[in-house]
Amino acid sequence: MWGANIQYRVIDEKKENDISCTIEDITFIISNELHDKFGDFVIEGTAENNKGLVLRPINKPSGGGCGSCGGGCQ
Secondary structure: OOOOOOOOOOOOOOOOOOEEEEEOEEOOOOOOOOOHOOOOOOEEEEEHOOOOOEEEEEEOOOOOOHHHOOOOOO
16 A cells, blocks of 8 residues: 655656557556567556566567576566
8 A cells, every 4th residue: 555655756758759558547668669679568566466566578588587587587
């Protein structure tokens, strides 16, 4: 549940060629180049993955990626 002291954070401002999507009160911005490469993203929270906030691209990168470091990426 959201508390009364909600802090708004801006990581970057929307640029001319960026794509944006607003869901409720949150606006997500992605560069056109990133969207061309990875497509849309799925936003998962703790309820879906028990790990916290995760962004997963629809078009996953081939080769390399998280698996190459031996970490716990899925």
